[in-house]
Amino acid sequence: MPHTLLGISGALRSGSTNSKLLREAARLYGDATYIDADLDLPLYDGDLEDASGIPQAVNSLVMQIARADAVLISTPEYNGGVTGVLKNALDWISRHAEKPLVGKPVAVMSAAAGRAGGVRAQTMLRTCLVPFRPRIALGSEVGIASSGSAFDEKGQFLSERYAASLAALMLALKADVEH
Secondary structure, eight states: OOEEEEEEESOOSTTOHHHHHHHHHHHHHOSEEEEEOOOOOOOOOHHHHHHHOSOHHHHHHHHHHHHOSEEEEEEOOBTTBOOHHHHHHHHHHHHSSSOTTTTOEEEEEEEOSSTTTTHHHHHHHHHHHGGGOOEEOOSOOOEETTGGGSBOTTSOBSOHHHHHHHHHHHHHHHHHHHO
16 A cells, blocks of 8 residues: 655745655655645634634644655745744644654655755754654755756756655655654
8 A cells, every 4th residue: 555645845835846846755755645735824823722722724734644654844945944834834733632743754855946955944844843753764865956947847856866865865764654
């Protein structure tokens, strides 16, 4: 039975290179069902939570994470860190009674317009994930620089070096899922 991969993109923009990176990761992973997470969530607000509880969109995201065999997270780098939309999603997930990321295999990656490829955002993301206690896949660090020109019209890498790095990370993730 194929694994289920949930992709969480730190960018909401249509045509996001981080969303492309997640789909390319799923393709290189191999036999898997890939699902895009929806991060169109309200801003975390303790008063909203107290008045109305956890929003349905957050419950849906938490259930998607819980059902997935592994989670792929890709973030652009905004001002040296993760995006607000990604941090907001993590804040909401942390408030849920179910803790879907505990022990969950997770692969972290980034795509950015700059020459560092978003690696500072990855460092921040890894720090933000510590309280969730996922199993972060150890493999090649995948940071796609000048990401606007890194993919062909099918959304696949133009660079064999990037493809090899991402394939190595997906092999590490798959080994973790099958462990």
